[in-house]
Each structure stands twice: as structure tokens, then as C-alpha cells.
Amino acid sequence: MQPLRVGFAGLVALAALATWLLIAGPARVLGVDAGNAGVVLLMAAGWGSLYAISRMPDDGLGETMSRGEWRAWLGLAFTLVIAAYSIAHAGVFQGPPLPHNPDANRVGRNVVMLLAAWLILAHVLDARGRDRVQRDERDREIEARGAGAARLALVVILVGYALLLSFSPTERLDWAVPPLLGHLLVVALVVSCAFEYLVIGIGYWRDRR
Amino acid sequence: MGNGTPVGNTIRRLRFERGGMTQQALADASGVTRQTVIALEAGRYAPSLELAFRIAHALGARIEDVFQWKGDA
Numbered sequence: 001m002q003p004l005r006v007g008f009a010g011l012v013a014l015a016a017l018a019t020w021l022l023i024a025g026p027a028r029v030l031g032v033d034a035g036n037a038g039v040v041l042l043m044a045a046g047w048g049s050l051y052a053i054s055r056m057p058d059d060g061l062g063e064t065m066s067r068g069e070w071r072a073w074l075g076l077a078f079t080l081v082i083a084a085y086s087i088a089h090a091g092v093f094q095g096p097p098l099p100h101n102p103d104a105n106r107v108g109r110n111v112v113m114l115l116a117a118w119l120i121l122a123h124v125l126d127a128r129g130r131d132r133v134q135r136d137e138r139d140r141e142i143e144a145r146g147a148g149a150a151r152l153a154l155v156v157i158l159v160g161y162a163l164l165l166s167f168s169p170t171e172r173l174d175w176a177v178p179p180l181l182g183h184l185l186v187v188a189l190v191v192s193c194a195f196e197y198l199v200i201g202i203g204y205w206r207d208r209r
Numbered sequence: 210m211g212n213g214t215p216v217g218n219t220i221r222r223l224r225f226e227r228g229g230m231t232q233q234a235l236a237d238a239s240g241v242t243r244q245t246v247i248a249l250e251a252g253r254y255a256p257s258l259e260l261a262f263r264i265a266h267a268l269g270a271r272i273e274d275v276f277q278w279k280g281d282a
Binding site: 064065066067069132133134135136137138139204206207208 | 236237240241242244245247248251253254256257260
């Protein structure tokens with residue numbers, strides 16, 4: 001069990017370093033864009049987690065936690081990092097339109113890379129162990145609750161945007177340029193996904209505690 | 210939300226009476242995950258009627274011998 005714990009501690013440290021690089025780190029590290037380095041490190045942490053799950057002993061959490069629960073917690077971590085990164089760098093979208101704004105392009109590219117990394121990771125997670133039942137009616141019920149919660153979160157956020165834009169005096173909406181509004185809509189989608197994963201993870205956790 | 214359902218069951222006892230059938234074997238025979246069998250045995254999940262029949266069939270028992278109504282939990 002000791003090597004497993006050391007491995008998990010290493011993965012957590014790697015994910016923390018990646019998150020710091022993405023959100024609060026310097027612009028460049030060793031001549032490389034810190035955002036790109038963060039994306040690569042986070043992908044490495046994600047793949048390492050996948051490997052750790054596959055190596056987990058049968059009497060450990062690997063048997064107690066279902067595939068859906070692993071997916072939910074990993075998804076929550078990824079979407080929270082994406083949301084935090086997007087919010088931390090939202091300021092760059094106040095500049096000129098995207099074709100003439102290299103900083104916004106860089107942030108947008110990193111967000112897309114993070115989303116793609118998570119989609120690939122989730123696909124691999126779903127594809128493993130196809131010889132056994134991976135999803136059943138309980139999983140579908142928990143996922144349905146998560147989807148309902150995500151829809152509610154998205155409605156609340158969008159109504160909040162609508163009220164903010166509708167009732168704020170025009171002179172206080174200088175920040176609301178189209179690229180930033182578009183970016184904030186993407187953030188709303190990512191936050192609603194994070195909320196979905198959170199509700200799904202809690203659903204599984206409640207069933208086994 | 211899945212905790213404390215009004216449907217009780219004797220899955221665990223019946224598994225042992227069937228020669229120590231494992232949770233995984235029952236899960237495979239019933240078409241569910243092992244974690245769902247764990248949740249069922251712990252009384253934290255009430256199965257659909259179809260799943261209840263499949264589990265009873267896998268255990269070679271009648272549905273009323275496997276699942277019992279306990280009243281409001």
C-alpha cells in the first residue's frame with residue numbers, strides 16, 4: 001500500500017504544480033509558456049491517475065468506488081481547474097477581437113486543450129474493462145440527478161448574467177465587450193459541468209458511506 | 210437519495226446459502242456493477258422491479274424471498 005500512497009501523493013503534487021502554473025504562475029517557465037506547461041503537467045497527472053486506478057488492489061478503493069464515481073471526481077477536478085484558469089485569465093478577453101489578440105488566443109487554446117484532454121481521459125476511462133458491466137440503472141439514476149443539477153446551475157448563472165446586463169447602468173458595463181461575454185458563457189458551461197460532476201460524486205459517495 | 214430505502218432484502222444471506230456466491234458473481238449474473246450489489250446489500254438502493262426479478266432469478270429464489278417491504282424508512 002505504501003508505494004500506492006507515495007504515487008498518489010506524487011500525483012497530487014503534480015496536479016497542484018500544474019494548477020499553480022495555469023492560474024497563478026509566471027508567464028514563462030524555462031522559456032516555455034507556463035499555461036502550456038500547466039496543461040501538459042495536468043494531462044500527465046490525469047493519465048497517472050488512470051494508471052493508478054488500473055493498478056489498485058481488488059480489496060481497495062478500486063472495488064468500492066465504481067467507474068462512474070472515479071469519472072465524477074476526476075471530472076470535477078478537471079472542470080474546476082478549467083473554470084479557475086478561465087476566470088483567472090478572463091481579463092485578456094477585454095482586449096481587441098480574438099483574431100488580433102494573441103493573449104486571448106493562447107488562453108482559449110489552453111482551455112480547449114484542457115477540455116480535449118479531459119474528454120480523451122474520460123473516453124479511456126469508459127473504455128477500460130468492457131468485459132464487465134460498467135453502468136447500470138443506479139448509475140443512470142445518479143447521472144440523471146447530476147444532469148438535472150447542472151441544468152439548474154446553468155439556468156441560475158444565465159439568469160444572473162441576464163439580470164446583470166439588463167439592469168446595470170450602461171457606463172458600468174464598459175467591461176462587457178463581446179469577446180469577454182462569449183468567454184463568460186463558456187465559463188458558465190464549464191461551471192455547470194463541474195456542478196454536475198459534484199452532484200454525481202456525492203450521489204455515489206452517499207450510496208457507499 | 211438512496212440512503213435508507215423502505216425495501217429490505219436478504220441478498221447477503223441468500224448469497225452465502227448459495228455456496229458463498231460472490232458479490233461480483235451476482236453482479237455479473239444480474240447485469241449490474243458490483244458497487245450496486247454492495248449498495249443493495251447495505252439497504253442504500255431500492256432496485257427497479259426488473260432488477261429485483263433479475264437478482265431473484267440469479268439467486269434462484271422468489272422475489273418475495275429476496276425483497277421485503279419494510280414500510281416508510
